[in-house]
Amino acid sequence: MNKSIYICAAAAIMLASCSNDEVVEQAQENAISFRSMMGANTRGVVADVSNLNTLCVTAYQGTSLLFDNVIFQKDGTGFFNSAKPYYWPETGELTFTVLSGNWSGTRDFTSSTEQWMRNVTINDDIAKQEDMTYVSNVTGTKADNGKVGVPLEMKHALVQIQLNAKNENSNYVYKVKGIRINRVATNADFDMKKEQWGTAKGEATFEITYDTPIELTSKAQSIMGTAGNAMLIPFYLDAWDGGGKLNAPDLSDNVQVPGYTANPGGFFSVLVNIRMKAGASVYPDKAGGYAWVAIPVYYVWNAQQGKKFTYTLDFSNGAGRVDPVDPGTDWDASKDPAKMHPVLGGLIRFGVTVSEWGTDDKNVDLKDSEKFDVTVDGWTDDTKDAPLK
Numbered sequence: 476m477n478k479s480i481y482i483c484a485a486a487a488i489m490l491a492s493c494s495n496d497e498v499v500e501q502a503q504e505n506a507i508s509f510r511s512m513m514g515a516n517t518r519g520v521v522a523d524v525s526n527l528n529t530l531c532v533t534a535y536q537g538t539s540l541l542f543d544n545v546i547f548q549k550d551g552t553g554f555f556n557s558a559k560p561y562y563w564p565e566t567g568e569l570t571f572t573v574l575s576g577n578w579s580g581t582r583d584f585t586s587s588t589e590q591w592m593r594n595v596t597i598n599d600d601i602a603k604q605e606d607m608t609y610v611s612n613v614t615g616t617k618a619d620n621g622k623v624g625v626p627l628e629m630k631h632a633l634v635q636i637q638l639n640a641k642n643e644n645s646n647y648v649y650k651v652k653g654i655r656i657n658r659v660a661t662n663a664d665f666d667m668k669k670e671q672w673g674t675a676k677g678e679a680t681f682e683i684t685y686d687t688p689i690e691l692t693s694k695a696q697s698i699m700g701t702a703g704n705a706m707l708i709p710f711y712l713d714a715w716d717g718g719g720k721l722n723a724p725d726l727s728d729n730v731q732v733p734g735y736t737a738n739p740g741g742f743f744s745v746l747v748n749i750r751m752k753a754g755a756s757v758y759p760d761k762a763g764g765y766a767w768v769a770i771p772v773y774y775v776w777n778a779q780q781g782k783k784f785t786y787t788l789d790f791s792n793g794a795g796r797v798d799p800v801d802p803g804t805d806w807d808a809s810k811d812p813a814k815m816h817p818v819l820g821g822l823i824r825f826g827v828t829v830s831e832w833g834t835d836d837k838n839v840d841l842k843d844s845e846k847f848d849v850t851v852d853g854w855t856d857d858t859k860d861a862p863l864k
Contacts, residue, residue: 505617506560507534508624509547509573527608527629529576530555534569535587541569544582554624563617571615572667573627575608580665590667595632595708597661601681602702607632611667631781631832632665632672636705638743640698642691643791646752649691651698652765653684653746657800659774660710672780675710680800684746688765695787698745709780714771715740717796717815741774744798745788749818758794758818764805767798768818785828794818 509530528549534541547555563569572590580595590611598604608629615625636656642649661677685700699705744767749757759766770788797806799815812818 505563505621506556507563507569507615507620509555509627510553510624527575530627531574531576531578532557533572533584533590534561536564536567536569538587540587543584546576563615563621565617568614568616571613571625572611573609573613573629574667575606575629577605578607578609580662584667588668592665592667594662595665596677597633597659597679597706597708599661599679599681600702601683601699601705604703604706606635606706609667611670630670633706634709634776634779634781635783635832636707637783637785638698638745638788639695639785640689640691640745640788640790641693641695643693643789647757647790648750648752649790649794650688650748650765651691651745652686652688652748653682653700654698655680655682655744655746655767655798656705656707657742657744657769658712658715658740660708660712663708663710670780671778672709675708681705681707688748691790698788704783707776709776709778710774711777712774713740714773715742715769715799717769717771717799740771742769742771742799743786743788744769745795746803747794749794758811759803759805760807760810761805766803766806766811767801768795769798769815770795779829781832783830783832785830787826787828789826 509532530547532545532547533543534545542561545557545561547557549555570587572584574592578592578595579597581593583589583591583593595607609632610627610629613625613627638654638656640649640651657680658678659681660675661679663675664673665671666673683700683702689696689698746765746767747758748763748765751757756762756764758768772786776782776784794817796817797812797814802811802814
């Protein structure tokens with residue numbers, strides 16, 4: 476690893492553990508400085524530019540390296556300056572690649588055209604997953620930016636995942652105490668110049684549990700707890716077949732699908748207690764108990780970095796299947812449905828909303844045909860049916 480990456484990482488750790496009340500003088504006129512035009516999310520919760528404190532910057536003049544991986548820190552005026560100023564050349568254009576100071580992985584910048592972050596890895600604790608932001612191919616000159624700084628519109632490299640849930644069936648009472656996002660890729664390489672992810676690798680289950688249950692109502696609400704939303708590597712994965720192969724989704728041309736993986740596929744799990752309104756236990760068959768149910772899901776996240784996927788799980792007409800891996804300690808094989816079997820005799824329905832970060836989510840309800848709708852904000856809508864068996 477390039478030695479300077481340690482310096483950048485150390486700066487990020489220092490900012491996280493110490494109060495940031497040091498007074499920094501504004502850079503002198505014609506020194507290179509930056510100003511962010513967009514908020515950056517340090518967690519799964521949408522934040523503003525105040526959360527972005529450190530930039531790691533590489534600059535080229537043509538194919539010649541001017542400086543490499545230099546830390547620029549935010550001052551009291553909102554500008555980002557280096558500890559020792561770098562000055563603009565009198566003529567000519569500079570090209571910058573800029574990263575937030577919290578990237579994992581190994582920096583591999585070898586030229587003006589070959590710039591990678593290798594083996595970017597996602598933290599296995601959702602509460603500690605951080606939004607990694609960047610911007611590449613930014614240009615500036617002394618004439619245009621010497622006095623006003625270089626404007627940066629930072630981009631999100633990951634996808635943001637939020638699970639909501641609702642129940643409109645008044646005969647049943649649902650309480651939730653956790654979620655799992657199963658079979659998720661854990662690492663990949665990111666090409667800074669092409670702004671593309673390489674082949675996703677690894678597999679993990681990200682889990683959140685909490686002590687205070689969330690009782691579902693007719694209004695969709697987040698079931699992510701206090702950990703915030705998940706920040707994950709964009710990739711594609713076929714849905715878990717639940718015992719019988721699902722048909723591939725009919726996707727719009729806006730989404731490129733490189734191929735389908737063999738089972739096992741993707742699914743969400745929800746830690747739930749289901750009882751009748753009158754009080755009788757339904758699942759698990761234990762008073763006050765909680766057990767995991769699973770919902771097959773296609774992870775159509777590839778080439779979608781910077782998008783927020785909001786999944787609304789509708790328990791009104793079903794409760795998914797018993798978790799195929801670990802239903803939990805309150806599940807009893809002699810009383811409850813077997814692993815992979817439907818909990819209430821039918822599959823859960825869910826809606827998916829895909830949006831740019833910071834926009835309002837739209838609730839997408841599914842019809843009786845058990846299709847799911849995908850709305851991509853900012854793109855031409857092309858809703859397709861994808862039946863779930």
